[in-house]
Amino acid sequence: MKISIYVPLSLCLANGVLTSPLEPPRPGPQLLTLVFHSADGQYTMRMPADGREHLTKNGMAVNYIDAPDFTAQKQCTFRTSGKVALVNGINSRGLQQILLGPPQPVVGVTCSGTCVPTWVACVNPRTGVELGECCSGYCDKGRCQPWLSPVAAPA
Known part of the structure; x- marks a missing residue:
């Protein structure tokens, strides 16, 4: 009787291991x-x-x-x-x-390719490595900034 319980349990565990990805899925293209x-x-x-x-x-x-x-x-x-x-x-x-x-x-x-959205980190704070080019602005103080400040933008 114990064997009949372990066989389905083993199959479920093996199936779960085989179907789960070894690394997180990568998102599609930007x-x-x-x-x-x-x-x-x-x-x-x-x-x-x-x-x-x-x-x-x-x-x-x-x-x-x-x-x-x-x-x-x-x-x-x-x-x-x-x-x-x-x-x-x-x-x-x-x-x-x-x-x-x-x-x-x-x-x-x-x-x-990809780019980094506005207000998101463009530099890894631990390593100092650039994370990518800003989509619609420039990298300043580790974050993507808009080309024009929202405060300075004309109405």
Whole structure:
């Protein structure tokens, strides 16, 4: 009778050990938002920074791209319909932008990597090692700060 109890118990324990991960699961790719602006309007893409090209499926001639939550100017590649110059900027509200010259359709976007959100630690306090680039600001005193202070930002 004791053997019949131990066999199911052993199987349950073995099954639990075999199905539990040896290390914590890794989160998926970081999600980012890009807002494409043209003289005719705008459109938004929400996509993973998974290293794959994501097609815009929009033919508007883009003047500039807002990148509010990712270092798109460093971690993304923009495929356009012709030759283009991309210039990085920050608007008066502290929003990261990528200016396109001349304006033209963006066919696809490829982004990869991760960045650290605003107000989160950008340096490990124990080791002093940088944890990553700030998504929408700069690293100061060990934390990601916004490009513009919320107090100093115009209303």
